[in-house]
Amino acid sequence: MITSHNGPQPADFTDVRATNLAVVLRFVRENAPCSRADIAATTGLNKATVSSLVADLIDRRLLRETGLTEHRVGRPATMLVLDGSPYAAIGIEVNVDYITAVAVDLKGEELLNWRRSFPGGTSGAGQAVAAMAALARRVVSRMTKEARQVLGLTVAVPGLVDVNGIVRVAPNLGWRDADLAGDLTKALRDPGFPVLVDNDANLAALAEHRFGPHRNAANLVYVTGEVGVGAGIVMDGRLRRGGQGYSGEIGHIEVDPAGPTCRCGRRGCLESVAGIGAILARTAPDASPSELELEIDDVVRRARNGERDILELLENVGRHLGRGMAAVANMLNPEVVILGGYYVPLAPWLVACAEEELYGRVLAPGGGGCRLEVSTLGYGAAALGAAARVLDSVDSGRLPAQR
Numbered sequence: 001m002i003t004s005h006n007g008p009q010p011a012d013f014t015d016v017r018a019t020n021l022a023v024v025l026r027f028v029r030e031n032a033p034c035s036r037a038d039i040a041a042t043t044g045l046n047k048a049t050v051s052s053l054v055a056d057l058i059d060r061r062l063l064r065e066t067g068l069t070e071h072r073v074g075r076p077a078t079m080l081v082l083d084g085s086p087y088a089a090i091g092i093e094v095n096v097d098y099i100t101a102v103a104v105d106l107k108g109e110e111l112l113n114w115r116r117s118f119p120g121g122t123s124g125a126g127q128a129v130a131a132m133a134a135l136a137r138r139v140v141s142r143m144t145k146e147a148r149q150v151l152g153l154t155v156a157v158p159g160l161v162d163v164n165g166i167v168r169v170a171p172n173l174g175w176r177d178a179d180l181a182g183d184l185t186k187a188l189r190d191p192g193f194p195v196l197v198d199n200d201a202n203l204a205a206l207a208e209h210r211f212g213p214h215r216n217a218a219n220l221v222y223v224t225g226e227v228g229v230g231a232g233i234v235m236d237g238r239l240r241r242g243g244q245g246y247s248g249e250i251g252h253i254e255v256d257p258a259g260p261t262c263r264c265g266r267r268g269c270l271e272s273v274a275g276i277g278a279i280l281a282r283t284a285p286d287a288s289p290s291e292l293e294l295e296i297d298d299v300v301r302r303a304r305n306g307e308r309d310i311l312e313l314l315e316n317v318g319r320h321l322g323r324g325m326a327a328v329a330n331m332l333n334p335e336v337v338i339l340g341g342y343y344v345p346l347a348p349w350l351v352a353c354a355e356e357e358l359y360g361r362v363l364a365p366g367g368g369g370c371r372l373e374v375s376t377l378g379y380g381a382a383a384l385g386a387a388a389r390v391l392d393s394v395d396s397g398r399l400p401a402q403r
């Protein structure tokens, strides 16, 4: 995870006031509408301090007062909610067949969601940086026209991203040791906001945890359904990256020792038997990687028509997926595993078989309470999570400057 220069404001995490501002902002985000007295009662900050912090946050247009008042003993309390409409957080996802850009305001309201076809699998990191920079410039220009200040941009990449934001390996994109954040910052000519890079599964998990229907689950795993299969892991309410940032590479759990050779060189990895590439290798071996969406639509059509070979293929994929999820559930005991990406349209033919394997293989009764669900955030989950990553940094004290 890297941050390159010039945030909206230098984040001095030792600054008590900045920390307290973030505490109040987070409280209102989670509890709005709420009063100054509610904030004081729960955070332990005294009332005068809360009033001063709230005034500051209102000045920055991060909070606003609603017309609502709550009558308690004594005088009525004015209620506070998040504002944040003058700000935008941008998320971009690059993958084998597309680039997606999403912008949200501080409340997480979607401001735009653009998806472009892009041959990521054959382009190389340089071309991808140029394409992302072009898209990012258009998004920034739109936000600026709408009088919004851009707080930051995060890029989601299907690969191993180290703690410094270097993409160490992105096997399906063919990238190695790419300083994506540095290159993108340069391509955007030092845009004046931080540029971060993170793994796509981590970010999609963040999106589910912040915006999804399972946001109350403190323990969730998001599984990407792209050519690659990876997981983002939220445990005890926090994204878990591991020692060097490489957690969640579940695509390389061995589920079939006699299976086909994986891109990693080993045999029978989850990705090689249950990834989207494994499905298309059977249904459309000559398909261009940039046409995955069309090809998956075709698989869905054929499954709906009841074509026996397709149904058998999807059942087999579902079973292997369930074996992989059983390993995840035995290891992490999540409340919910969320299938994303191209698993979403294929879910009607995958989930029942996957659940059967999952519940049959998890030692804890009832799968340890683990539910298998399908993402409702659509193909943009990783990009949305990338924008959420920017909002997280606001939550943790990187507040935009007063304008």
Ligand SMILES: [Zn+2]
Residues within 6 Å of the ligand: 251, 252, 262, 263, 264, 265, 266, 269, 271, 272
């Ligand atoms: Zn592998």
